[in-house]
Amino acid sequence: MSKSEPTTTVTVTVNGEEYVKETEDRKLLVHFLREDLGLTGTHQGCVVGKCGACTVLHDGTPKKSCMLYAAQIDGDEITTVEGLADIAEAEGNEMETRDGATLHPLQMGFKRNHGLQCGFCTPGFLMTSYALLQENEDPDDDEIRSALSGNICRCTGYNSIVESVEWAAAELAGADDGAGGSDGNEDGAVSTDGGFSTDGAAGGCPCRRDYPTGGDGE
Ligand code: FES
Ligand code: FES
Numbered sequence: 578m579s580k581s582e583p584t585t586t587v588t589v590t591v592n593g594e595e596y597v598k599e600t601e602d603r604k605l606l607v608h609f610l611r612e613d614l615g616l617t618g619t620h621q622g623c624v625v626g627k628c629g630a631c632t633v634l635h636d637g638t639p640k641k642s643c644m645l646y647a648a649q650i651d652g653d654e655i656t657t658v659e660g661l662a663d664i665a666e667a668e669g670n671e672m673e674t675r676d677g678a679t680l681h682p683l684q685m686g687f688k689r690n691h692g693l694q695c696g697f698c699t700p701g702f703l704m705t706s707y708a709l710l711q712e713n714e715d716p717d718d719d720e721i722r723s724a725l726s727g728n729i730c731r732c733t734g735y736n737s738i739v740e741s742v743e744w745a746a747a748e749l750a751g752a753d754d755g756a757g758g759s760d761g762n763e764d765g766a767v768s769t770d771g772g773f774s775t776d777g778a779a780g781g782c783p784c785r786r787d788y789p790t791g792g793d794g795e
Contacts, residue, residue, distance in 0.1 A: 585648040591616065592660030600647045607631040609647035610657060618658040620697045622729075629728030632701035633657050639708040641727075658700035661707065670752050682748040683707055683741070692741030698730045706742045715746055 582601045589596055591614060598613050605624070610616045610633070622630030624643045631642040634656035656664070661681035665671040672685045680688070683706055687693040692702070702725060709716055709724040716724065721739045730738070 585651070587647055587651040589647075589650050589653060589655060591655045592657060592663060598647075602646065602648050604647045606633070606642035606645040606647050606650060606655075610642060610655070613647075616657050616659055618700050620700055622697055622701075627729065628698070628731075629701040629705065629725075630697050632704045632728065634704055634708060637708070637711070639705045656704070658703055661703065664707075670749060681707070681745075682752075683710070683745040686741040686743075686745035686748065687738070690737055690741040690744050692738040694730065694733050698728065701728050702730070702738055706745070709742070710746055710749065714750060716742070718743075 582603070584599050585602055586597065586599045589598075591610070596614060598609070600609055600613060604613075607619055607621050607624070610619050611621070619633055619642060620630045621643060622628035624631075626641050626644045629641060632639050633642045634640070634654075635642075635645065635650065636654050637656075661684060662671065662679040665681035666679060670682050672680045672682060674680060674685075674688070681703075683703055687699065687703065693699040705725055705728050706721075709721065713720060718739055721742045722735065725735070725738065725742075
């Protein structure tokens with residue numbers, strides 16, 4: 578930080594942890610999160626408020642963190658994609674993957690339904706989706722598309738993302754009524770492999786294509 582830059586000391590709670598940091602007045606929240614707090618799950622795409630990649634929750638409301646200065650959030654609460662696992666654990670909705678990572682049902686939904694493609698846009702989609710499900714437990718297709726209209730993916734379609742949110746909504750509804758969720762298993766059990774079969778020709782690949790195993794000349 579340059580000595581000539583005006584600075585402000587901010588006290589902010591991020592993912593339940595309080596930080597007191599001196600920051601340049603002109604530093605954007607997205608840069609503050611990534612550079613000053615080391616929370617690199619929030620990504621910077623356009624930095625002009627158009628892509629939604631940088632979306633975080635500001636006092637519970639989804640906001641584009643490239644449109645806020647860090648100095649503006651003094652005394653406030655921020656939730657980033659890193660906080661979803663803690664939320665899931667606090668609410669008893671955590672899911673484990675085969676590598677032991679704890680995921681929120683939304684994250685599992687994106688994984689299972691191929692809603693995620695790259696690390697740039699996905700955190701923003703997740704945070705906007707989380708805010709939507711906080712307000713509307715059972716959004717329909719149009720409501721999901723409308724809520725996500727500020728998030729841009731430049732390389733794929735949106736159908737899988739919508740299906741991911743619908744899957745998570747059903748999972749969370751199942752958790753609420755004690756039915757054990759909608760993991761896709763008929764017995765309602767939560768799978769630990771992300772729901773991808775490891776049997777048969779698909780060999781566990783999420784895309785279920787029959788890739789050659791090679792090595793034997795066949
Ligand atoms: S980086 Fe903030 S909206 Fe694109
Ligand atoms: S921009 Fe991330 S998958 Fe398209």
